[in-house]
Amino acid sequence: MSINMKSWDFCRSITSVQILVALGQEYGAPLDRLLLNTALDQQSLSNPEIVVEASAEMAVVRNLLRELPHVPNLGLLAGERYLLSAYGIWGFALASSPTARKAVELSQTYQELTFVFSGFTVEEQGEYAILVFDNSDVPADLSLFSIERELHAAMIIIRELIGDAMGEEWVKFQHPRPENADVYEQCFHGRVEFSAERNELRFPRSALDKPRTFGNLTTASLLDKQCSELIAKRSARRGLSGKVRDIVLRQRPMSMDMELVADALCMTSRTLRRKLALEKTSFRQLVDEVRLSLAEEMLSGTRLSVEQIAERLNYADASSFSQAFKRMSGQTPGMLRKQGESLPS
Incomplete structure (x- = not known):
């Protein structure tokens, strides 16, 4: 800030x-x-x-x-x-x-x-x-x-x-x-x-x-790290990057079409690509962030299957989604879901 x-x-x-x-x-x-x-x-x-x-x-x-x-x-x-x-x-x-x-x-x-x-x-x-x-x-x-x-x-x-x-x-x-x-x-x-x-x-x-009945130091430390990462992500995504992210988030069904997003911003895809580069990011990177954020939300907060989540995020199949999720987050969808189940209710 x-x-x-x-x-x-x-x-x-x-x-x-x-x-x-x-x-x-x-x-x-x-x-x-x-x-x-x-x-x-x-x-x-x-x-x-x-x-x-x-x-x-x-x-x-x-x-x-x-x-x-x-x-x-x-x-x-x-x-x-x-x-x-x-x-x-x-x-x-x-x-x-x-x-x-x-x-x-x-x-x-x-x-x-x-x-x-x-x-x-x-x-x-x-x-x-x-x-x-x-x-x-x-x-x-x-x-x-x-x-x-x-x-x-x-x-x-x-x-x-x-x-x-x-x-x-x-x-x-x-x-x-x-x-x-x-x-x-x-x-x-x-x-x-x-x-x-x-x-x-x-x-x-x-x-x-006083010790809290539902406290868990390991879980608290993990969530502490995630809080830090979320703040960093929000801080880094202001300006044009933030607008692109919002447009992608609002699309239902989710579209990965850069041309459609550029049109919504009243510019060409070439101009959009150049301006995002000035913000040290790319359309693909922003789409990955949106997909990862939504995937984490659905895995930890819903009972949707991996197949259903993959479909909602416009992946070809569950395997493609799982591979992409591990590439972006460093863990499998199943690992994240287990962490969510361990959180206090």
């Missing part, structure tokens, strides 16, 4: 947009209004492999606030929907951590795999572990929504990780006490303060090092 980028300016999976759109629709907001100024559509929402810019998610939040001015505390309502399972590989990594301390360390290291606008740091003071959220560079019209969502989601995740050891948390908000402060007290199980110096979530420090 360049030094001039905002702390929230990173690509993220479309899952958060799906959550926000579902919230808006439950309160009667129409889909087309919720997706205004995002370049997204229903087909995009149905594709879990789509990666969006932070600006697109911010547009959805603005649309949500505009369409539902009569619904108070939308940030708190959104935050309660961000369970660990919503975060993909990041959530699995935290859930596999042998202790809450390891989970908190991973959560801070890989914030770019979350959906936060307000970045956070971790401190330990006396009897408390403290998550400190900074929303100073979040646009003013989204600041309140952001901090409500982030603190509520963080509280839910910490409770998922440490269970009864959480006790009663202590939450602090920088904004003044609102008229409907009772809603905050319903969302949080402990002390809630307003007009504080910082936005904080405090919980017992003693809970950090």
